[in-house]
Amino acid sequence: SQQGEEDPQALSIQEGENATMNCSYKTSINNLQWYRQNSGRGLVHLILIRSNEREKHSGRLRVTLDTSKKSSSLLITASRAADTASYFCATDDSGNTGKLIFGQGTTLQVKP
Amino acid sequence: DTGVSQDPRHKITKRGQNVTFRCDPISEHNRLYWYRQTLGQGPEFLTYFQNEAQLEKSRLLSDRFSAERPKGSFSTLEIQRTEQGDSAMYLCASSLGASGGNQPQHFGDGTRLSIL
Numbered sequence: 001s002q003q004g005e006e007d008p009q010a011l012s013i014q015e016g017e018n019a020t021m022n023c024s025y026k027t028s029i030n031n032l033q034w035y036r037q038n039s040g041r042g043l044v045h046l047i048l049i050r051s052n053e054r055e056k057h058s059g060r061l062r063v064t065l066d067t068s069k070k071s072s073s074l075l076i077t078a079s080r081a082a083d084t085a086s087y088f089c090a091t092d093d094s095g096n097t098g099k100l101i102f103g104q105g106t107t108l109q110v111k112p
Numbered sequence: 113d114t115g116v117s118q119d120p121r122h123k124i125t126k127r128g129q130n131v132t133f134r135c136d137p138i139s140e141h142n143r144l145y146w147y148r149q150t151l152g153q154g155p156e157f158l159t160y161f162q163n164e165a166q167l168e169k170s171r172l173l174s175d176r177f178s179a180e181r182p183k184g185s186f187s188t189l190e191i192q193r194t195e196q197g198d199s200a201m202y203l204c205a206s207s208l209g210a211s212g213g214n215q216p217q218h219f220g221d222g223t224r225l226s227i228l
Contacts, residue, residue, distance in 0.1 A: 043219040044219070097167065104153055
């Protein structure tokens, strides 16, 4: 079963604009990860934020985590056409298996 | 390229046939995961291995599904007596095992299964 929901399900923006995607989850976590998936391809890891962290940056990506609200956001700044993809948040099951529980994803289209 | 590789990329078969997929993980990774993804959804966990031991199986994995990882290297996922509902993308991922599971997973490009 899916861990939670992502919002919005689809997002269309112009190149250069910022894109924000939100993710909610249901259970306790050790960490939350964001992945990108291009059409017909596997998932690519973007960033991992631990449960004791509140914000993390990687290049044009900024991730926040609010464990009290069980939510996270991914901000992509200065978007490019190449950022067009589906973005998924994933949480672990708070055990030691490392298995991931994914949201339904946000489909981002960046228009040139 | 030393990433995760999956074979075949596409498989079309008739209902009732058996299919087998292969995954070659990153060589130093001791954990290997199988996920299933249907159109418009996120991946759903199926099973995972630590070295050669299969440590967890999802309830999604009916008795028609079996996975192996002999010698803790490559893995195979077999589906027997395929059904229409088995049509999906089957994704394999690998990672280094660590306490708390705080390791990113590296995914292959998947095997897309279509049941006629």
